[in-house]
Amino acid sequence: MSLQISNRALALKPSASIAAKKMVADLQAQGQEIFDLTIGEPDISTPAHIVEAAYTAMKAGDTHYTASAGTPTLRTAVAAQISREKALPVKPENIAVGCGAKQLIFEVFSATLNEGDEVIVPAPYWVSYPDLATLHGGKPVAVVCAEEADFKLTPAALEAAITAKTRWLVLNTPNNPSGTVYSRDELLALGEVLQRHPNVWVMTDEIYEYLSYNDERALSLIEVVPSLFERAVIINGMSKAYAMTGWRVGYAAGPKFLIDVVVKMLSQSTTCASSISQAAAVAALEGDQACVREATAMYRRRRDRMVEILSEAPSLSPRAPWGAFYLFISVASLIGKTTPTGKELRTDLDVSLYLLEEAKVAVLDGSAYGLSPYLRLSFAASLEVVESGSRAIVEAINALQ
Ligand code: PLP
Numbered sequence: 001m002s003l004q005i006s007n008r009a010l011a012l013k014p015s016a017s018i019a020a021k022k023m024v025a026d027l028q029a030q031g032q033e034i035f036d037l038t039i040g041e042p043d044i045s046t047p048a049h050i051v052e053a054a055y056t057a058m059k060a061g062d063t064h065y066t067a068s069a070g071t072p073t074l075r076t077a078v079a080a081q082i083s084r085e086k087a088l089p090v091k092p093e094n095i096a097v098g099c100g101a102k103q104l105i106f107e108v109f110s111a112t113l114n115e116g117d118e119v120i121v122p123a124p125y126w127v128s129y130p131d132l133a134t135l136h137g138g139k140p141v142a143v144v145c146a147e148e149a150d151f152k153l154t155p156a157a158l159e160a161a162i163t164a165k166t167r168w169l170v171l172n173t174p175n176n177p178s179g180t181v182y183s184r185d186e187l188l189a190l191g192e193v194l195q196r197h198p199n200v201w202v203m204t205d206e207i208y209e210y211l212s213y214n215d216e217r218a219l220s221l222i223e224v225v226p227s228l229f230e231r232a233v234i235i236n237g238m239s240k241a242y243a244m245t246g247w248r249v250g251y252a253a254g255p256k257f258l259i260d261v262v263v264k265m266l267s268q269s270t271t272c273a274s275s276i277s278q279a280a281a282v283a284a285l286e287g288d289q290a291c292v293r294e295a296t297a298m299y300r301r302r303r304d305r306m307v308e309i310l311s312e313a314p315s316l317s318p319r320a321p322w323g324a325f326y327l328f329i330s331v332a333s334l335i336g337k338t339t340p341t342g343k344e345l346r347t348d349l350d351v352s353l354y355l356l357e358e359a360k361v362a363v364l365d366g367s368a369y370g371l372s373p374y375l376r377l378s379f380a381a382s383l384e385v386v387e388s389g390s391r392a393i394v395e396a397i398n399a400l401q
Helices: 007-011 016-029 048-059 072-086 101-112 130-136 156-163 186-194 224-229 257-267 275-286 290-311 347-359 383-398
Strands: 095-098 118-123 139-143 164-170 201-207 230-238 251-254 326-329 374-378
Touching: 007 048, 016 383, 048 275, 072 095, 072 275, 095 101, 095 257, 101 130, 101 164, 101 201, 101 230, 101 251, 101 257, 101 275, 118 130, 118 156, 130 139, 130 164, 139 156, 156 186, 186 224, 201 224, 224 230, 290 326, 290 383, 347 374, 347 383, 374 383
Parallel strands: 118 139, 118 164, 164 201, 201 230
Antiparallel strands: 095 251, 230 251, 326 374
16 A cells, blocks of 8 residues: 555544444444443434424425535524624624534634644643644643632633743633533633733634533623634534534634635535535524423433432542533542452543443543543433443442452
């Protein structure tokens, strides 16, 4: 074979969560019963009225390429929602629609990063940010956000991380994997630091915005500090709130000149998101929002059960997250312990492998998210799996010496 693989592709790691999904599927295919707590997507079906809108669109012949920026109807619906809820001056021309939030993050980095540009990524972080930055020549700068600070970026840590080469700060609230949600005051304090550094742009990933257990939705840094909109891009999408991961619709909202470049990139990659999925997304945004409230209430019940059951293990101290559908739990107290077969647990990866072998529970290790020793446990699984999986974890942990 003489085809050479590019250095960029060689340096790129496969997504840890997608790799975990495959591993669980392989074990299940071998006939093993696995409690899967790695899931990064709603386990429920897309609400019926959204599916219905897709049928209607297909039957009406809405089956062609759309504009690369997205259909005017969807751009208008997104712009209306952001200006109504966040009181930001967002027009349809400020919106680019793509195949999921992930594609927009990819295209924004592709449109703005040059070799060596720094991207500040508070850790724990969603697994893809550092890899997407690296893929486009950027240099991810992970800033550790300690559990004692509720896994939040502090103004002092942000200030210390900024250099002349900083291009982006990526802020994800509610956060995957920690579930942390920034308050208005915390966002104001970060905004103050950013006001002093006009060279730094802000990417706010708000994909879990409505999966917030305190309030109806989590606040955005950009609505709290609206002057930042001139140098910000808001990333969001339909995947999590409306259980639409497979439809692949996300969007970016930002200054027109940046959105225009992103649209140019989209036009040379996927051309556009699916016309049918875009019609469904309009129905999601403009339809009854009861489905989002019901889903959030359901995740909250599962979260509470998970915390309740895990609290029964004396060596664990689970904290209920305020948003998203993950529990990020310290396993520091388990490091150095020995399994019933005599193996010493040295890392969070060891702990996750032990849980898979001993308890048949699949979880993700904190190292994939830039902070160890932790585990990420998803409660986007059925209540039954959440309860049985959590009980099996407690039993396996109690068996350690
Ligand atoms: N951002 C975060 C923080 C996520 O957790 C995910 C998916 O897991 C995404 C973005 C990607 O979402 P989408 O399905 O819209 O590409």
